Amino acid sequence: MPHTDLAPVTLTDPVTTSRSHRRHAWTVTGLLVVFMMVNFADKSVLGLAADPIRHDLGLSATGFGLANSTFFLFFSVCCAAGGLLADRVRPRWLLLGMALLWSIAQMPMALGGGLSALVASRIVLGAAEGPAFPVAQHSALAWFPDRRRNLPGALLNVGVALGVVLAAPGLTWVIQHHGWRSAFAAVAVAGVVWAAAWAVFGRDRTTETGGQGAGTDPDGSAEERSPDLSYRRILGTRTWIGATIGYFSTYWVIALSLVWVPSYLHDGLGYPATTAAGLVAGIWAVSGIAMLGQAGVTGWLLRRGVTSRWARARVGGITLLVSALGCAILSQAARGPLTVLLLLVGFGLCGTMSTVAVTSVAEVVPAGRRGGALGLMNAVVTTGGLIAPALTGYLVDTQGRSGYQHAVLLTAVLLLLGGTAAVTLIDPARDARRLAP
Template identity: 85%
Template sequence: MPNTDLTPATATDPVLSSPRHRRLAWTVTGLLVVFMMVNFADKSVLGLAADPIRHDLGLSATGFGLANSAFFLLFSLCGAMGGLLADRVRPRWLLLGMALLWSIAQVPMALGGGLVALVASRIVLGAAEGPAFPVAQHTALAWFPDRRRNLPGALITVGVTLGVVFAAPGLTWVIHRYGWRSAFAAVAVAGMVWAAAWAVLGADHRTSQAESRGAGAHAGSSGEESSPAPSYRRILTTRTWIGATIGYFSTYWMIALSLVWVPSYLHDGLGYPTTTAAGLVAGIWAVSAIALLGQAGVTGWLLKRGATSRLARARVGGISLIVSALGCGALSQAGRGPVTVLFLFAGFGLCGAMSAVAVTTVAEFVPARRRGGALGIMNAVVTTGGLVAPALTGYLVDTQGRAGYQHAVLLAAALLALGGTAAVTLIDPARDAWRLAP
């Protein structure tokens, strides 16, 4: 029995036929893109200011890695809790509260805090940002039927990359001109500005008539709303959820390395000047944005021509991870030069496409009443990579010197290969939607 969540939207869907709903859908999506930009600008501050922070606070590479890992201490747990809350509380207010808390968390370091304040503020920031990505995706995707979710889902994820693309040169300039503490003040102000805009223009689709009629790709109020929703245990044991989570985990491992250690790797490991390293970091995230939009275009094109999600989503995402694994494997053996930049962009840039694939895949086969929780728990699992990767890389650098960077990149290649294999072999939304159907 097919899941009603896969039933195609019709021309009567308000999100498709009402100009007001279309306008609101894209306004919300645009605001959430900026939301994710601010989110990852917050995360990137420590990596961009790594050298002056380590110098001023007297931190070893291991200590700096542990300080970054503190961000993820509550990140995963709060990500799962936030996703579950999004199934019960209006996401609009969750998003507003998160943005305000992000800004408050930056204040201690902007005002002169030391190591204790740094660790404490990163823990608070991680707790507030943990639910950001799943709640933002859940909020945006509710406005669109499944066959139209690839672009908004990709755009939300592109906000991640754009946040670093703009933050890398912008915050680097601020750090050099005004000192590293001013970067914390800058992202705090950005968070407050976004919160003000969201309070005026933001909206969610949770209780609207369109949600029950199909904007979340439901067939009607007599379908999913009147049938029992599957338990989270059943959802989390599907091969599709497991495969999407493993693939996304390898992507998030790379995200953590990009935010925390890639600037230092380029400067200390490969010998690039600081400004060049910042430009290359921005380049990585620009490539990731292109990969995300390219994935959305290819996936949408395949779906419109009748391809299954197993082909259109799983294969596209899995292959991007495998290509990234090859890029990282080559990068670990390369020295400074133009070819190294190509390997860097392939290894750290292309894998970002899997984050959007994982989200839209889960949104496709999980009923709306369980979607926020399923996405939140997936995010909680994958972001444990952010807890482990910075600390492990710091340990490798302290114990092995420059060779530690090479071994960290080689480990990343192995994880990407595992994630790509899992995505290609395990993900099949149609099969698991049928198994979850009442």
């Protein structure tokens, strides 16, 4: 790799109003939206094919939950490592390498692998996907000033939702008509196609512009306030802590939505498999709409001088609290229209916190430390993905259908804690002043 590809990622000061800059910014953002779509289509395969996989491989609910949890065995470690590496290596090459590894990791199951291959492939896939979200956010946000980051940040999260919205019915059809192994082949091909497009059109902001030198944000602000700022100080801010707790509760919901909600709807509530897949897609559709709504509301408030504590943290925190209430009632509800509404509210609205957490931390942290700060946050947050599937599988094995209800009730408690932390702790303006030299 040429020496220039190992240079520290520093931001220059282009004329952000130029047509070329805007075109590159939105091209990169669009590609990264698709990147996150492929990322979550990869994650959703096991949940959508849960019943035939458990039948063919002879897995109990606990065994299936543990197999899913192995995905997160190195996910958090690689998430932190990838975020830190993004402060030193061009994100373009990190993203390309990740996408290719995803496709390679899917192939053993597409080609007939058994339980050992499933576990090994999920471990490799988890390690390769760990840094995806923080590196993608770091790459996209570098093209925009703080006041304009809500939309691109939200769009990447919408890519998460779209990945599952499209994957749920699409992969369910593939599984029913061509077998569950074909679904692994389909997502592998999608990863290769994206990598080819990124190799041609993907780019880093630093490779596009010259300018006044390192140390400025796209809007000309001195975002590199302190290039020697330690990660210890960043991780000690109330904003980073509150964002991490709130985002953890959201990621817990994400893990359940990917792994156990299809089975919960089918086995726990008695919906047909196709209906269950449609409801899963509905959850993610609501999540995508909520994230775009949050971006619009937050951007509108910021443009009118409202602080991020209200415009970001409290908007996100309130959605977590509403989701907590929805899950609490859902845990006691029977099948019916009310259950569908509670499911969409409880599991759909809380996705807004992922955008709030990222943009709040990005506002506090200098650009040269952004990748590491986001990577470390995601490393903590994604431990929820390690715990939630295994714990839910244990509850289902030991308690039957009521195990699903107790898992949803536990989710309500975590969302309540996350919403409270977001509302009370996150204050980017305060913590930015405290980190200033």
